[in-house]
Amino acid sequence: MRTLISEATAREEDKARRRREKLTAFVREEAAAQGFDLCRITGSDSIPRAPERLGAFLADGHHATMEWMAETRERRADPKVLWSEVRSIVMFGLNYGPEEDPRGILEKPDKAAISVYARNRDYHDIIKGRLKEIATRFAARAGEDVKVFVDTAPVMEKPLAEAAGIGWQGKHTNLVSRTHGSWLFLGSLFTTADLLLDKPEDDHCGSCRACLDACPTAAFPAPYRLDANRCISYLTIEHKGPIDAEFRPLIGNRIYGCDDCLAACPWNKFAASASEMKLKAREDLKEPEIAFLLTLDDPTFRTFFSGSPVKRIGRDRFIRNVLIAAGNSGDASLVERCRELADDPSPAVRGMVIWALKRLMPADEFLRFAQKRLLEDEPEVVDEWKLAGVA
Structure with missing residues (x-):
């Protein structure tokens, strides 16, 4: 009897593993099809130090007048507070690298310098639309619930992207990628599906300042x-x-x-x-x-x-x-x-x-x-x- 139970358990585990592999491959394929440069996955419990770090940031008053950061503190620091049923978080990166060093314009005082990310269409609209396409197809394939977020929701995207292996938070607190440097827009897909998780990225800043x-x-x-x-x-x-x-x-x-x-x-x-x-x-x-x-x-x-x-x-x-x-x-x-x-x-x-x-x-x-x-x-x-x- 024990042997039969063990075999049945093994079959269920193998079925679950193959399902995770297929769904993970599917979401990566969808990400590539929508033009995302990077797609990595982490768990909903992958940023345990976030509450402490966010708390210190707020206690120091370093959020200035951005009171919404304090108001959404609990949801921001823990994905499961934001959505209790989430199991996997898919992080997406879209490269927006400039064609030249954007600091060159600082030597032209008659010209105005606009940050690289804001020199064309609003990235929120671009990424949100693509994530919705992925979410719709993924939900239909997986039979699972999904939610997508781009910057405006109380989601700590940079720590999650680090945990997923997209990059690491550099000394300037922004995400740095070994393949795309500092120029990445981030978006996330939260899901109740159980997916294969990627390894976190290490910090490669070293002694550089x-x-x-x-x-x-x-x-x-x-x-x-x-x-x-x-x-x-x-x-x-x-x-x-x-x-x-x-x-x-x-x-x-x-x-x-x-x-x-x-x-x-x-x-x-x-x-x-x-x-x-x-x-x-x-x-x-x-x-x-x-x-x-x-x-x-x-x-x-x-x-x-x-x-x-x-x-x-x-x-x-x-x-x-x-x-x-x-x-x-x-x-x-x-x-x-x-x-x-x-x-x-x-x-x-x-x-x-x-x-x-x-x-x-x-x-x-x-x-x-x-x-x-x-x-x-x-x-x-x-x-x-x-x-x-x-x-």
Whole structure:
């Protein structure tokens, strides 16, 4: 009797193994068919240190004003809290590598630097659509439940991608791949199916600190730790209020995000440029002129950045960033464009006009401008006049 039971158990185990192998092969084939460069699988319990690390990040206040990170803390730190039935997590990587070092534009103060990932279509839309295609076909094949996530859900994609073997979290806290460097978009498929798991990737940073040294604002208090309060990507994208005067000169001409720590990574020598046309930079977003961007009102902003992630921050926050770049340019020809924005409906824009003009105009000319403008205004605009030393 025991022999019969053992044989039956062995048959069931072999059947389950073959099912795992077939479903794993199927999801990898689907990933390749949808154009993903990497596809690896991990378990739902593969990031046990995530709660502790996330807790320390939040306790230090390094999430800045991103309160949603604290609000979703429990779900973010543990995939099973997000979805109790998940067993396997499939991680996908899509290469968006640039054709050249994106830091070259930083030497062109009359141009505006937009982060590589935002120079064409919004990657959320591209990846989400492809993941839904995979999920539909996988669910039909496996008879299992699935959920797909791309960045906006409370999922710690980088630790999961590391656990799945796609890459490792470098000292700049971003994912690094031995085959694609720092330029990977990530997406995930959660499923109740039991799949074959891949091995985690080891950390290959060694003694290198190129990414840490490259940061213009010293946003890394230590290796593997990021303080968003000092990060240019956070300041130009997520931060809604006036940007602290300490950081404005350091931002340079970066008007949406920052690629410095990513571009500095030596592993990028193995990276290829993106093959997906929707992720290749639009010609008009490679080196847009600051003078042109300053002319964008809300309708033209929305039209110009249609389909781009830049559109998400809104015109006023965007122009705030462009005015900082204008102030850093040293280009006096931008004075008139800046002055035209002095009557802008947005106090965020008017306030940054003051800072830009203070840097671009001769002192006596700026004082005359100030004397005509010093009226009661919103507090943040008054604060800018005080900062300029004329209120």
